[in-house]
Amino acid sequence: MGSFKVTILLLWVLFTSCSQKLEFKVEAKTLSLPSEREIEAKLKILNKPALKTIKSEDGDIIDCVDIYKQPAFDHPALKDHTIQKIPDFLLEWQNSSSSQVFQTWQKSGSCPEGTIPIRRIRKEDLLRAGSLDLFGRKPPIHFMNSTNTINSNSHKANGSNAYVPENRSKSSLITVGYNYIGAEANINVWNPRVDLPNDFTTAQIWLKAGNGPQFFQSVEVGWMVNPKLYGDRATRLFAYWTTDSYKSTGCFDVTCSGFVHTGQVALGSAITPISTPYGTQYEINVGIFWDQSGNWWFRVGHNNPVGYWPAKLFKPDGLSHSATSVEWGGQVYSPMVKKRPHTRTAMGSGDSIDSRWGTGCFMRNLRIKDYSQQLKYPESVSTRAEEEYCYNVFNEAKYGQEPTLFFGGPGQAPPYCP
Numbered sequence: 001m002g003s004f005k006v007t008i009l010l011l012w013v014l015f016t017s018c019s020q021k022l023e024f025k026v027e028a029k030t031l032s033l034p035s036e037r038e039i040e041a042k043l044k045i046l047n048k049p050a051l052k053t054i055k056s057e058d059g060d061i062i063d064c065v066d067i068y069k070q071p072a073f074d075h076p077a078l079k080d081h082t083i084q085k086i087p088d089f090l091l092e093w094q095n096s097s098s099s100q101v102f103q104t105w106q107k108s109g110s111c112p113e114g115t116i117p118i119r120r121i122r123k124e125d126l127l128r129a130g131s132l133d134l135f136g137r138k139p140p141i142h143f144m145n146s147t148n149t150i151n152s153n154s155h156k157a158n159g160s161n162a163y164v165p166e167n168r169s170k171s172s173l174i175t176v177g178y179n180y181i182g183a184e185a186n187i188n189v190w191n192p193r194v195d196l197p198n199d200f201t202t203a204q205i206w207l208k209a210g211n212g213p214q215f216f217q218s219v220e221v222g223w224m225v226n227p228k229l230y231g232d233r234a235t236r237l238f239a240y241w242t243t244d245s246y247k248s249t250g251c252f253d254v255t256c257s258g259f260v261h262t263g264q265v266a267l268g269s270a271i272t273p274i275s276t277p278y279g280t281q282y283e284i285n286v287g288i289f290w291d292q293s294g295n296w297w298f299r300v301g302h303n304n305p306v307g308y309w310p311a312k313l314f315k316p317d318g319l320s321h322s323a324t325s326v327e328w329g330g331q332v333y334s335p336m337v338k339k340r341p342h343t344r345t346a347m348g349s350g351d352s353i354d355s356r357w358g359t360g361c362f363m364r365n366l367r368i369k370d371y372s373q374q375l376k377y378p379e380s381v382s383t384r385a386e387e388e389y390c391y392n393v394f395n396e397a398k399y400g401q402e403p404t405l406f407f408g409g410p411g412q413a414p415p416y417c418p
């Protein structure tokens with residue numbers, strides 16, 4: 001594996017003479033691209049043999065893979081894993097069918113019983129990642145001084161908020177204070193602009209457990225536009241997990257081993273149809289729920305389990321028994337957030353949230369589940385936008401109604417977001 005890693009060699013030479021101080025800085029950078037053989041080997045690990053192949057009209061290839069031969073079983077902790085076919089909280093639903101098409105590939109066919117749909121990874125996908133080790137992963141979080149950021153709010157200038165994550169900008173609603181064993185929401189689906197080749201933009205739910213911004217475990221689901229990962233600008237259903245704050249574990253979808261796929265929804269596949277301004281608003285319901293066996297299930301559309309992250313992936317002090325925070329909202333990843341000129345990558349619908357219904361990205365039916373097993377609206381919530389003039393968030397509460405969360409924005413839009 002060593003030769004496909006990006007090797008950055010920094011060599012500092014300091015030379016001091018008696019009369020003057022000279023400083024030589026030699027920076028040598030070698031970037032070794034993966035060889036043909038390494039790419040073939042990686043593709044063989046990622047793409048398991050298909051019992052049936054479906055060509056989607058959007059260009060995706062969906063492989064129907066034997067459920068017992070899926071990538072999850074490559075994970076060292078899952079060698080002898082017994083697949084749980086259905087979460088215990090859904091047992092009463094096991095006979096109800098959910099045939100509503102919401103992924104483009106489903107127009108072209110379905111996978112036979114005993115197989116699961118997996119979006120095929122191609123050579124180009126690996127090449128875009130720059131390195132095979134980085135494929136399918138979010139970059140680790142680094143923090144920058146908040147004074148360097150544009151529009152940083154003064155009240156965030158100290159305390160733990162002084163740590164501003166670099167290259168990421170989030171606008172969300174958060175609830176903390178309980179042990180959460182599930183969360184869900186309906187999100188309306190948009191196709192926000194993505195500007196720079198490494199940028200991505202999400203609308204999602206996070207369930208996290210851990211200590212502070214640098215040590216947490218997280219499971220995440222929602223929709224995303226991510227040209228670097230998927231090769232186009234379509235809005236796609238995604239899932240993500242990490243057990244070490246994005247440092248070295250986890251990935252999107254099934255681009256690494258870990259997620260056990262059981263349902264007929266393909267991770268990373270395009271969602272259809274998309275909402276239009278003042279037109280029909282299309283929503284997807286997504287949720288993550290812990291069940292008695294300790295697995296975290298990803299569920300779409302109330303009764304459609306996609307699969308789960310097995311208990312064995314998580315550390316005993318963290319997500320193995322509950323989450324300590326839940327967040328709903330959007331995130332833009334870009335080297336040009338919190339900087340000028342700001343990226344033009346949008347969040348949500350791409351519209352500022354001022355207009356709300358009709359053109360805004362919203363989430364409703366926000367629910368959490370705690371040990372009482374009841375689904376409920378979270379007790380105490382707060383909203384936070386890291387760059388409110390670029391991507392804002394607002395929890396609109398009308399009298400007598402449950403609040404609706406609006407979030408998003410266009411990114412760069414002078415003079416507010418220069």
Ligand SMILES: *[C@@H]1O[C@H](CO)[C@@H](O)[C@H](O)[C@H]1NC(C)=O
Nearest residue numbers: 086090091092093094095096
């Ligand atoms: C589901 O259907 C099967 C066969 O039709 C039946 O035996 C079973 O009891 C049903 N399960 C539930 C939970 O309704």
Ligand SMILES: *[C@@H]1O[C@H](CO)[C@@H](O)[C@H](O)[C@H]1NC(C)=O
Nearest residue numbers: 142143144145146147148166
């Ligand atoms: C952050 O600020 C501190 C104190 O002002 C400074 O020592 C440090 O170098 C800064 N770090 C970065 C990454 O700018």
Ligand SMILES: *[C@@H]1O[C@H](CO)[C@@H](O)[C@H](O)[C@H]1NC(C)=O
Nearest residue numbers: 155156157158159160161162
């Ligand atoms: C935050 O800043 C204020 C004013 O600068 C200061 O009085 C306070 O001690 C700071 N709090 C923390 C936690 O650093």
Ligand SMILES: *[C@@H]1O[C@H](CO)[C@@H](O)[C@H](O)[C@H]1NC(C)=O
Nearest residue numbers: 139140141142166167334335
């Ligand atoms: C942010 O993005 C820039 C440009 O791609 C990159 O050089 C830098 O390492 C990134 N920082 C982090 C913390 O990922």
